[in-house]
Amino acid sequence: MDGAGPARHPAGRRLLSLALGLAVLAPLLVGWHWARLGWRDGHRNYPARPSGYTQIVNRFGQPCSADASKIPMSWRASDNGVTYSFRFHKKLGGYPTAMVSDKGGTSTNLDNDVYGHIQNDHLQPYIEHGIYGYVCRYIRNTTKWSTHAFGIAIDVSSAEEYEGKCTSTVNRYHRHIWEGHGWYWGLAFCDPMHFQYATGY
Amino acid sequence: MRLRMMIGAGLVLGLTTVTVLATVALTAPEPQPYGPPVGPRMPQDSGAGELLVVVVGGVYPTRVEAQEANAAMAFGDLHGYYVVPVGQFQGFEQQAGQPGDFALVSAFRTDEGAQGFAALATSFGHPATILPERVRSLGGLYAGLGQEANPDGSGPLLGPIEESVG
Numbered sequence: 001m002d003g004a005g006p007a008r009h010p011a012g013r014r015l016l017s018l019a020l021g022l023a024v025l026a027p028l029l030v031g032w033h034w035a036r037l038g039w040r041d042g043h044r045n046y047p048a049r050p051s052g053y054t055q056i057v058n059r060f061g062q063p064c065s066a067d068a069s070k071i072p073m074s075w076r077a078s079d080n081g082v083t084y085s086f087r088f089h090k091k092l093g094g095y096p097t098a099m100v101s102d103k104g105g106t107s108t109n110l111d112n113d114v115y116g117h118i119q120n121d122h123l124q125p126y127i128e129h130g131i132y133g134y135v136c137r138y139i140r141n142t143t144k145w146s147t148h149a150f151g152i153a154i155d156v157s158s159a160e161e162y163e164g165k166c167t168s169t170v171n172r173y174h175r176h177i178w179e180g181h182g183w184y185w186g187l188a189f190c191d192p193m194h195f196q197y198a199t200g201y
Numbered sequence: 202m203r204l205r206m207m208i209g210a211g212l213v214l215g216l217t218t219v220t221v222l223a224t225v226a227l228t229a230p231e232p233q234p235y236g237p238p239v240g241p242r243m244p245q246d247s248g249a250g251e252l253l254v255v256v257v258g259g260v261y262p263t264r265v266e267a268q269e270a271n272a273a274m275a276f277g278d279l280h281g282y283y284v285v286p287v288g289q290f291q292g293f294e295q296q297a298g299q300p301g302d303f304a305l306v307s308a309f310r311t312d313e314g315a316q317g318f319a320a321l322a323t324s325f326g327h328p329a330t331i332l333p334e335r336v337r338s339l340g341g342l343y344a345g346l347g348q349e350a351n352p353d354g355s356g357p358l359l360g361p362i363e364e365s366v367g
Contacts, residue, residue, distance in 0.1 A: 066350070140278055142280070201240065
């Protein structure tokens with residue numbers, strides 16, 4: 001009678017083994033951080049965040065300049081697996097760190113710190129397709145330069161967080177990281193894909 | 202007596218608070234939602250007489266159809282194509298469209314500018330064909346000229362270059 005119990009419930013034993021395995025593995029998985037690969041928040045040489053057009057030009061130079069598109073970066077979207085390549089201003093990244101090669105930039109802001117925090121905090125699943133940076137282009141239906149033309153704006157998850165949508169479904173999970181590193185989130189003007197290193201413009 | 206004094210003091214305190222709040226509300230600046238741009242408007246340069254590189258997003262028999270197609274092509278917060286009659290570029294009809302058609306275009310003075318915009322349009326999933334030959338601008342509607350980097354790295358290219366005046 002005693003020996004017959006487990007033999008009568010093989011599915012139950014398998015379930016128990018699975019549960020025990022998960023109980024052991026889960027803390028290990030949750031405890032993994034990108035920092036183990038050598039990443040550290042450098043927080044080096046951030047420029048002061050400008051407000052308004054004049055300060056933007058004084059701090060970052062003319063739109064469409066060589067500096068505005070100096071630093072290349074790639075970022076993989078989690079939903080479709082496409083890796084997007086874009087460029088941004090040399091004052092916002094490209095400084096050599098354990099995770100970023102020397103690209104001639106002067107700070108660790110975007111490619112090391114913001115990107116690293118998002119990876120380290122396991123928020124990459126909330127980076128969806130449509131990731132853009134520098135573009136020498138006007139704001140829609142105007143002849144005024146977009147912050148993208150200065151290389152100080154990044155669009156993230158652009159298909160999901162489209163312009164005109166006044167709520168956020170994915171970028172809200174990592175907005176605090178951008179904001180904690182000097183970026184202003186465009187949700188305030190119903191453009192939740194948009195993060196810019198400037199206010200008042 | 203004490204009760205009256207307490208009521209009086211409460212009234213004075215309340216009135217003071219209301220006055221202070223009202224004053225602050227009147228003098229404080231309105232919260233500025235970041236977004237409305239305050240930068241300069243750039244001139245709408247038609248590049249009349251110049252040989253330009255044109256990126257084409259589509260050609261349509263009527264202006265309305267072209268405008269509808271353009272409205273459906275989102276470029277985020279950026280301006281994408283411009284609707285112009287194909288006749289405002291000499292040599293356009295030999296490469297695309299028919300006389301009287303309207304096209305979605307963006308014009309450039311450099312090949313690099315055209316290639317960059319074509320790549321952007323493609324990444325948004327929109328059609329983008331660079332006309333194989335430069336076309337001569339006859340003036341007319343604004344077609345996006347000026348939105349490209351000066352090859353010297355100083356900023357936007359806002360005037361003719363050797364290739365565009367040849």
